[in-house]
Structure formats: C-alpha cells, structure tokens
Amino acid sequence: xxxxxxxxxxxxxxGHLYGxxxxxxxxxxxxxxxSANSIAARYGGDEFLLLFTAADNKKLRVLKSELKCLFxxxxxxxxxxxxxxxxxxxxxxxxxxxTLNELIFKADKNLYSVKRKHNN
Numbered sequence: 001x002x003x004x005x006x007x008x009x010x011x012x013x014x015g016h017l018y019g020x021x022x023x024x025x026x027x028x029x030x031x032x033x034x035s036a037n038s039i040a041a042r043y044g045g046d047e048f049l050l051l052f053t054a055a056d057n058k059k060l061r062v063l064k065s066e067l068k069c070l071f072x073x074x075x076x077x078x079x080x081x082x083x084x085x086x087x088x089x090x091x092x093x094x095x096x097x098x099t100l101n102e103l104i105f106k107a108d109k110n111l112y113s114v115k116r117k118h119n120n
Contacts, residue, residue, distance in 0.1 A: 001048075001050075001088065001104070001107040001108050002030075002047065002048040002050070002071070002111075003046060003048075003087050003088075003112075004022065004046040004085075004086055005085040007045075008046075022075070022077055022082065023042065023046065026084070027040075029070055033050055037053045038053070047111075050063075050067075064090065067086070071084055071086040072084070072086065087111055088111065088114065089107045089110035090107050090110060091103045091104075091110060
C-alpha cells in the first residue's frame with residue numbers, strides 16, 4: 001500500500017487539478033509494475049496498491065527501497081518541480097493474513113503506523 005504524504009494540503013493549496021496531475025504521474029511511474037506477476041492500481045484517494053505473487057521478504061525489502069527512491073523526489077507537474085513523499089505499508093500471504101481483504105486491511109494498518117511514526 002502506498003500513500004502520498006500531505007496530499008490533502010497539496011490539494012488545498014494548489015487545487016484539485018494539480019493534485020490530479022500528481023496522481024497521474026505516480027500512476028505512470030507505478031505502471032512499470034504491471035506484469036504477469038504483479039498488479040499496480042490506484043486504490044482510492046491518494047492511495048495506490050501493489051499486489052505481487054511470489055515475493056519473499058528479501059524481495060519485499062528491495063521493492064520498498066526501490067519505491068521510496070522512485071517517489072521520494074521531485075517530479076515535474078505543470079512545468080514545476082514538486083517534492084513528493086510517500087509512506088508504504090505491506091502484508092504478505094500467508095504469514096500476515098489469509099484473504100485478499102485481510103491483506104489489504106493489514107497493509108493499510110501498517111501504512112498508517114509508518115505515517116504516525118514519521119509524523120506524515
């Protein structure tokens with residue numbers, strides 16, 4: 001689960017059309033994860049979901065690091081540089097939960113735990 005930090009503030013200050021462009025850019029960056037073994041999708045609001053098959057703990061750590069590097073930098077929106085930061089939460093089957101809905105709930109819960117720790 002990926003959540004854009006301080007997205008509401010960005011929308012309030014720069015407008016929803018600007019926020020939509022941020023969402024589009026993030027979606028475009030995540031599209032590289034769509035493959036036979038993974039799905040990347042907007043989950044709602046400013047949250048995105050990545051589902052992977054056969055991702056062990058080592059691969060998950062590498063993926064988290066890759067995603068942080070991919071998103072915690074400046075992107076260009078309307079010809080302007082915008083600093084975007086994201087928070088990540090994860091869950092794995094069958095270690096954490098047994099159903100898709102439970103996995104998503106657990107990843108979301110872990111995401112907000114990270115956000116609280118970093119005051120995002």
